[in-house]
Amino acid sequence: MAILHAYLNFNGNCEEAFEFYQSVFNTTSLGVYRFKDMPADPNSPLPTEVADKVMHTAIKINDSVMLMGSDCIEGFGHKATAGTNAYLMLDTQTAEEAKDLYNKLTVAAKNIEMPLGEQFWAELYSSFQDKYGISWMIHFEGNKKMQ
Incomplete structure (x- = not known):
């Protein structure tokens, strides 16, 4: 059965927010992927000003609840606005x-941001808004553990 986690999006201050959340929940970071960690794409060079922004980070609030987050990069077609600044993230046990x-969940979806597929951080990942406008992420980490 899938585990539900909260996923928060920020417009550039994710790192600051998660330092605050670490102090609030008295926990440490599970790791950070930055945009500069992505494999290079010669067709879409990474702007210097976003290289150190947070692509993904997470903290454990307790044994079964995680808070995750990232910075949104407008040049990649994503901006944190009301409705997309928080996602329900389903962390599945199997592909x-x-x-x-x-x-x-994608039957009659309003927007598929990323279709379900392999990413460098997950065997399967997707983000979308369902037919009711609720933002979801589906994630199966598989053998791609965060470092």
């Missing part, structure tokens, strides 16, 4: 579960 949830 089959990820595919099943994706197929069910």
Whole structure:
């Protein structure tokens, strides 16, 4: 069964926010991926000013709850606004579960930001707004553990 986590999006101050949340919940970071950690794409060079922004970070609030977040980069077509500044993130136990949830939740979806597929940080990942405008992420980490 999938585990539900909160995923927060920021317009450039994710790192500051998560330092604050670490102090609030008396916990440490599980790690940080920065945009400069992405594999280079010669068709879409990474602007210098966003290289150190947070692509993904996470903290554990307790044994079963994580808070995750990232900075949104407008040049990549994403800006944190009311409605997309928080996502419901389903962290699945298997690839089959990820595919099943994706197929069910995306029926008549309003917007598919990223179709379900492999990423360098996850075997399967997707983000979208369902037919009711609720923002979801589906994630199956598989053998791609965060460092």
